[in-house]
Amino acid sequence: MINFRRTLLLIATPLVIGSVGLVSVNRATAQADINVKQEQTEKMGGRKHKRPDFAAAASELGVTEDALKTALGVPETRPENGERPPRPDFEAAANELGVTEEALKQALGVPRRQRPDFEAAATQLGITEATLKTALGLPETRPENGERPPRPDFEAAANQLSITEAELKAALGIPEGGFQRGQQQSNQ
Structure with a gap:
């Protein structure tokens, strides 16, 4: 019986040590992936691209979320294969909603950038x-x-x-x- 316990201990010890080692390596790899993603985000201006909060924008403008999305031409589902949706016509959308273009852009959080002169x-x-x-x-x-x-x-x-x-x-x-x-x- 003692030999069986020793044999079991000799087999189990390397397995436990190996498992701990694999967990440590996996954590280090995961942390490296997180660091790479953070660096890429910082290189892109420090912001992740996110969709506007249509509900908050609609509330701020005093319109329904559906009316806002319809005026902007926001598709019901996201385009597939990495295609980008068409750029919204803010001027036409603002006219349709009865608000100014500036108010619409501000509610959506669209950054102001002047065009070159x-x-x-x-x-x-x-x-x-x-x-x-x-x-x-x-x-x-x-x-x-x-x-x-x-x-x-x-x-x-x-x-x-x-x-x-x-x-x-x-x-x-x-x-x-x-x-x-x-x-x-x-x-x-």
Whole structure:
């Protein structure tokens, strides 16, 4: 009987030590994953992307949540395959709800960011506003149905205008490294 207990103890001891070791390694790996996710969040401006609180916004605006979502064109279900929903037309939604566009954006927590002053940038660069917008590939009119215009290719635009990309971005008031989520353009 004593030999059986010793044998059992000899077998169980390494199993217990191994189990404790695996738990420790698993905790360290999990903590490393959490640290990586926190670093990625910090690199993205320190904020996680979250949906607006439609219920709170609707209450603040004095409308129903359904009316708010309908006016904004918010789909019933999230798009699949990583597709982004169309950008809401805040002006049309505000008109439909009988509120100002500024009040709607404020209730939804949409950060205010001014658009670049293309006229001032063009003057600074010694070109026309139309030439600047064409080089940036900006459409003449705003896209319909909340579609997003293509992102400007600053490098190609700078080459087309025979200036450096840094000069182009400086004229447009875009900080080095671009805007971070929630960052506002300062008036110059």
